[in-house]
Amino acid sequence: MTTPVTTIASGQEGSLKDQFDAYLLRLKAGDMGSLPAIAATVLLALLFAKLSPFFFTNLNFTNLFVQSAELIMLSSALVFVIILAEIDLAAGVTAGVAMAVYITLIQSKGWAWVPALIAAFVTGIVIGWVIGFLVAKVGVPSFVVTLAFFLGFQGMQLVLLGEGGVYRVEQQPILAIMNNNIPVWAGWALVIVSAALLGVLGIWDRSRRARAGLVNRPIAILFIKMGAVVVFGGAGVAIMNQDRSQGVIPIQGVPIVVPITLAVLFVGSFVLERTRFGRHLYAIGGNPEAARRAGIKVTRIRIWAFIVCAVLAVISGVFHASRIGSVDGSAGHSIVLEGVAAAVVGGVSLFGGRGKLANAAIGAIVITMIDNGLGLLQMPAGINFLVAGGVLLLAATIDAGARKRSGSSLARV
Amino acid sequence: MEVPVVELTGIKKSFGPVDVLKGIDFAAYAGKVTALVGDNGAGKSTLIKGLAGVQPYDEGVVRFGGAEVQIRDPREASGLGIEVVYQDLALCENLDIVQNMFLGHEELRTGTLHEAAMELQATKALQSLSVRTVKSVRQKVSSLSGGQRQTVAIARSILREAKLVILDEPTAALGVAQTEQVLNLVRRLADHGVAVIMISHNLSDVFRVADHIAVLYLGRMTAHLKTTETDHSEVVAYITGAKSQEGGN
Ligand SMILES: Nc1ncnc2c1ncn2[C@@H]1O[C@H](COP(=O)(O)OP(=O)(O)OP(=O)(O)O)[C@@H](O)[C@H]1O
Ligand SMILES: [Mg+2]
Numbered sequence: 001m002t003t004p005v006t007t008i009a010s011g012q013e014g015s016l017k018d019q020f021d022a023y024l025l026r027l028k029a030g031d032m033g034s035l036p037a038i039a040a041t042v043l044l045a046l047l048f049a050k051l052s053p054f055f056f057t058n059l060n061f062t063n064l065f066v067q068s069a070e071l072i073m074l075s076s077a078l079v080f081v082i083i084l085a086e087i088d089l090a091a092g093v094t095a096g097v098a099m100a101v102y103i104t105l106i107q108s109k110g111w112a113w114v115p116a117l118i119a120a121f122v123t124g125i126v127i128g129w130v131i132g133f134l135v136a137k138v139g140v141p142s143f144v145v146t147l148a149f150f151l152g153f154q155g156m157q158l159v160l161l162g163e164g165g166v167y168r169v170e171q172q173p174i175l176a177i178m179n180n181n182i183p184v185w186a187g188w189a190l191v192i193v194s195a196a197l198l199g200v201l202g203i204w205d206r207s208r209r210a211r212a213g214l215v216n217r218p219i220a221i222l223f224i225k226m227g228a229v230v231v232f233g234g235a236g237v238a239i240m241n242q243d244r245s246q247g248v249i250p251i252q253g254v255p256i257v258v259p260i261t262l263a264v265l266f267v268g269s270f271v272l273e274r275t276r277f278g279r280h281l282y283a284i285g286g287n288p289e290a291a292r293r294a295g296i297k298v299t300r301i302r303i304w305a306f307i308v309c310a311v312l313a314v315i316s317g318v319f320h321a322s323r324i325g326s327v328d329g330s331a332g333h334s335i336v337l338e339g340v341a342a343a344v345v346g347g348v349s350l351f352g353g354r355g356k357l358a359n360a361a362i363g364a365i366v367i368t369m370i371d372n373g374l375g376l377l378q379m380p381a382g383i384n385f386l387v388a389g390g391v392l393l394l395a396a397t398i399d400a401g402a403r404k405r406s407g408s409s410l411a412r413v
Numbered sequence: 414m415e416v417p418v419v420e421l422t423g424i425k426k427s428f429g430p431v432d433v434l435k436g437i438d439f440a441a442y443a444g445k446v447t448a449l450v451g452d453n454g455a456g457k458s459t460l461i462k463g464l465a466g467v468q469p470y471d472e473g474v475v476r477f478g479g480a481e482v483q484i485r486d487p488r489e490a491s492g493l494g495i496e497v498v499y500q501d502l503a504l505c506e507n508l509d510i511v512q513n514m515f516l517g518h519e520e521l522r523t524g525t526l527h528e529a530a531m532e533l534q535a536t537k538a539l540q541s542l543s544v545r546t547v548k549s550v551r552q553k554v555s556s557l558s559g560g561q562r563q564t565v566a567i568a569r570s571i572l573r574e575a576k577l578v579i580l581d582e583p584t585a586a587l588g589v590a591q592t593e594q595v596l597n598l599v600r601r602l603a604d605h606g607v608a609v610i611m612i613s614h615n616l617s618d619v620f621r622v623a624d625h626i627a628v629l630y631l632g633r634m635t636a637h638l639k640t641t642e643t644d645h646s647e648v649v650a651y652i653t654g655a656k657s658q659e660g661g662n
Pocket of ligand 2: 581
């Protein structure tokens with residue numbers, strides 16, 4: 001053990017127990033992150049499992065992940081702007097318009113699916129840029145800009161697709177995302193790669209700290225995290241790798257959408273937590289004036305956030321088209337509010353400056369689980385909205401409570 | 414005569430119909446602490462915001478190291494070696510101490526944030542100020558006291574090898590011990606050859622550390638004094654407008 005070169009702590013000192021105590025302290029101080037949402041997931045899962053024998057079947061377990069993918073992607077998209085204390089109410093219809101462009105190019109212009117898909121993403125990028133420009137450069141509040149786009153783009157979808165137009169998606173690679181599975185072995189490989197990535201990043205950070213002569217947390221914490229990935233990820237993959245078909249042809253394996261979603265979440269989190277762009281997003285969300293004075297190009301970063309949001313929203317649109325197998329004029333109208341709800345339920349603060357993609361993903365799973373579980377119980381659709389609304393209110397209340405507690409520690413100074 | 418690190422000539426600034434700076438001449442020298450004093454609303458903060466690139470001047474010439482420069486945004490200011498500690502500190506409460514100290518100047522390695530290097534340098538900077546009150550450099554700024562925040566803001570400016578450090582009322586919110594530490598730091602900065610401009614309402618602080626005292630009165634520079642050649646009551650007379658070097662300007 002080398003003696004630390006510094007006398008001011010970094011929060012990484014002490015044994016496993018010290019670290020755990022410090023974690024509990026942070027929880028008590030209101031820094032709960034996704035914990036309430038994780039608790040909600042577990043409670044809901046137990047509740048639904050008790051009420052419906054079908055809930056914990058292999059088929060439904062897998063469905064839950066497939067169903068939640070669209071919302072995970074959309075709420076992740078929103079995180080990029082919510083961190084800035086902005087909002088993009090047009091994220092859903094941006095995806096709708098992009099997919100309308102996609103299907104129109106294929107159906108009327110005879111484009112191949114790859115260029116059409118690229119065109120859909122370019123559409124998203126342009127829309128994101130225009131919204132970002134109006135918000136960041138012109139200074140129109142994002143709520144108003146994106147509400148206007150939300151309304152206008154519903155019209156745009158109808159113009160592109162015609163009243164009541166429903167177009168089938170026939171491109172196999174697009175359909176495969178939600179409907180096909182990766183081989184059984186690839187599912188296991190996914191678990192191993194995830195744990196290994198976590199390990200590599202952890203070791204990388206530790207070696208950088210060690211070379212700088214800084215203290216590291218007990219390495220056991222890293223092993224515990226990797227173990228959790230192996231155990232929980234492994235359990236999930238084990239379930240998805242079972243045959244879940246109700247007919248003769250076996251259906252087994254992790255749906256293709258799962259590794260895609262994990263990859264996007266990984267890259268997005270990497271950008272948020274380990275790059276300058278991510279750091280600047282949080283800084284602007286925390287104190288835009290301080291960010292500006294620190295020389296951060298606030299306008300440019302704001303525009304980029306809206307572009308990233310739009311791109312992730314288009315991915316969500318692709319997932320949606322893949323799942324329902326068609327594109328129509330009403331796609332993306334209702335999902336955006338669910339996306340905001342998911343982010344907040346997961347612990348992302350609408351006040352800006354706080355929240356991760358993992359928060360949004362867990363929130364999205366909670367919301368999807370409510371939909372799925374109540375659907376299995378054959379509750380009237382109205383109940384879904386009531387329960388989802390209740391959960392959102394609860395989450396927002398917990399957030400406000402936490403905010404107050406950390407606020408009171410501020411008031412003491 | 415020695416070339417000033419920064420020299421302002423004929424600086425003017427107005428907000429709409431209100432003329433806040435009415436033709437200011439001002440200079441700060443390497444290794445010297447220049448105190449900028451004046452009553453509330455005299456225009457002190459406005460004068461330094463122009464140097465910081467936060468709020469450019471309307472008119473006037475800025476020379477840095479003898480060469481005429483344009484400071485249009487904070488990045489240009491920091492590129493020249495100008496660092497500012499604002500009255501409102503301008504910290505991001507949702508970020509931790511290290512993240513705040515490196516904000517806008519993050520260290521990168523292979524395109525990603527080099528947290529270890531930043532943490533080490535931040536810790537060393539804080540140690541050089543003999544900061545003992547901060548528990549952890551990874552504390553969120555929202556959990557710090559006013560004095561601790563001030564320390565972080567000042568430590569941030571010494572991280573970059575600045576040629577000119579501007580402090581807007583650095584001791585206003587501090588207790589006795591921390592004021593002492595900050596004044597020592599200000600002196601130490603200057604002894605390292607940095608030009609320091611310190612805005613302060615506290616004349617005893619000013620007389621303790623400043624080499625020069627510049628007095629602003631209603632948007633005009635009414636006096637530029639050597640600390641050794643003046644006294645408390647004369648400075649007060651300039652601040653209140655009872656006296657003026659400009660001679661009925
Ligand atoms: N953005 C602005 N818009 C309009 N007026 C402003 C603006 N900023 C400053 N002023 C005015 O300019 C004048 C000088 O303000 P400044 O903040 O420079 O004073 P100061 O000398 O720093 O005062 P204090 O000692 O109270 O900090 C004040 O009358 C203030 O109201
Ligand atoms: Mg001021």
